[in-house]
Amino acid sequence: MILHLAADEKFIDDAISQFDAVNEGVNEYWVISKKETPEFVKSKRVKVFSFQKFLIMCILGKLNNFDAIIFHSLTQPAKIACLFSSARVKKAWIGFGFDYYSIIENDELCVLKPETRKIAIDIYGNAKPNSLVSSIIKKIISILFNPKSIDYFSPVLFSEFSLVSEKFNCEMNYVDWNYCGFVNTLHLLGDLKVNYDSKKVLLGNSCTPTNNHIDAFKDVFNFGLGYKIVVPLSYGDTNLYKDKIVRLFYESFKSEDLQLLTDFISFDEYVNLLQDCPFVVMNHLRQQGLGNIIISLFVGAYVFLDKANPLYAFLSESGFDIYSIDDIKTVHSLPKPDVTKNRSIILSIWGAEAQFSKTERFINIMTSNDSDVVIN
Template sequence: MFNIHLVRDEKFINSSFEIFERFYPNKNLFVVDTNETDKKYVNQRDNVIFLPFSQLDWLKIIGKYLIDKTCNVNVIVHYLTENSAIRALELKKKGFVNNLYWIFYGADLYNYLEIKGKYHLYDYNVKGRDCFIHKYVKLLLGRYNYVDAFCSQLNYFCFWNYYDYEILCDNIKTNAKFKLFYYVNTLKKPNDKLFDSGSDFSNILVNNSASYTGNHLTVLNKLSKLGVNNSRIILPLSYGPSPHITLIEKEIEKLFLKEDYFLLKEYLPINTYYDIVNTCQYAVMGHRRQEAGGNIGYLLRSGSKVFLREDNNLLRYYKDLGCFVYSFEKDLISSDALFPLNIDQKKVNRDIIEGMVSSQKIEDMMTNLLKD
């Protein structure tokens, strides 16, 4: 077996490298979609190469690593883009590889479905959302056909939420099978400060970034109408498009007093960020799709009361597991809903989430991942 990983230059790819090398030692080649001089996060290693997927001689260079391979070769795409799909399909067509794996993130499918009119992500329009104009132009030019082409050849869809796999199969023709996978390095140990407290903390976390899909105005207007006078809203805005950040700032200034909210506008060290999150007894997520899964898992383990949208399949996912998680539309209907989980409910949530990511579960997941 030999595995070619097509990845972006992202922080957690280094840890991904380590977990794949642990279970499949010396059987991995990570190809990073950037030049070595432009890399920011992925470390240089013997079996990591920096090669933009758009480079003209890309296939020739990668082919040299495969020409003498007599074993099964897998291509593992971490987040599907047009260029990664094109390169993976080229390798399959040339007969270099046996199986195509898609390690799913979220936006790599949902954005496509939204553009196609098959999934509704946004509650409102935002001026300056020029990126969406570009997407529609690409759609008209047939530039999104890569998703259908890739899925027609896809062997395995890899993620931890089976409901996203069902959305794929309901909307795109594919014979791909489901494989359980999550990035182990994203699992941060929770803090017991919030877990052990009663109502000492009353802050409300709203989303995890300033992404358009967070539908911040919907959440802020609802919280304003409910009246959350005894709570402070924590709003992460360090990541996201500037027109949307500006819109959110104007809206919260209109709806709340200055002392009733705190904007996280700067990138913070990870421990500092989680110190703030650990003061949030409640979390309200405005996403209409699966998003912020790592944050939600952390919040559930830490003892926060989490509210999710009805059309976000994570609400059903966590309820099916037995977690105490709540509906934004059906449960957050008065300020009385902002009452902390009791210690037994917190313990149930923590035990369920931690049981899913135990050492044995991780070993089983990684051992079975690349088995036919």
């Protein structure tokens, strides 16, 4: 039996669908949440625990009833699970990105550009600290946690695997799997194409400083008059950062030139929005927003990434028609991306058949006695 341990994150429902499509009977899902009813996870398959109840379950040895545990991001509960489960229980970590980039660089600000870095220091430097008890618990977990207890690791990009392994100084095995919930919807898109006559520019994928929104202002100005900047702000830091970023947007742009998405919308509504955005600017320095990027490429949008972002190298080397942030300077003379080619590559890497095969292999690894390294 495999235990999936997760926080209340929007990717989890898709992960449940993918793992259950292969073998529903071997999976059990626990979501650790402050709320009795999670905000983002809607699946009826999950069992919801408060942090305190989860800790009691760990102390009582309930984790040892499972053959394997899959951590959906390396959260504090995931680290606790490593401490309270025996070495017999296989452990796999599916990385989100935010949970290992500070490990790679040893600096949480390393993925922020200059203007955003100033804002982050101002906002979070003045934020109220956690309670004393929470701080002590977090410190104790950090001291006791041993990364060598994790057997398998699935980062978003394979190039990140060795970086994290080296920092942790441990020999985790690689498993090729990550969150690709959009694979179940690609066939629904059919021959849907982006509206090239639209004058909308999607900026970023969430309300987090790693989008480097402010540093992108000078770039999106290059699109010229009449373009509307669409900014998803309903997911991420929906308090301190959102308040600051909304104010700065309205100080820099006319209200009619902005569409700030502060309320969560359905996936279908979001796809319709992406279809109406022929230009997509992702100003991250780390991989982020892969689902948004893939759907945008699938419908034929111009997607602009910073060359320092590992995703740029990965997508470019995979054969996609992709553009750099610097290309925005000449945006109106750029050739249209080859939609047919982009779609073919997407389906070969993240199509439903490919993803099912990866998930099946992952389950087999976690339920078998074979501990060989699996690399694709």
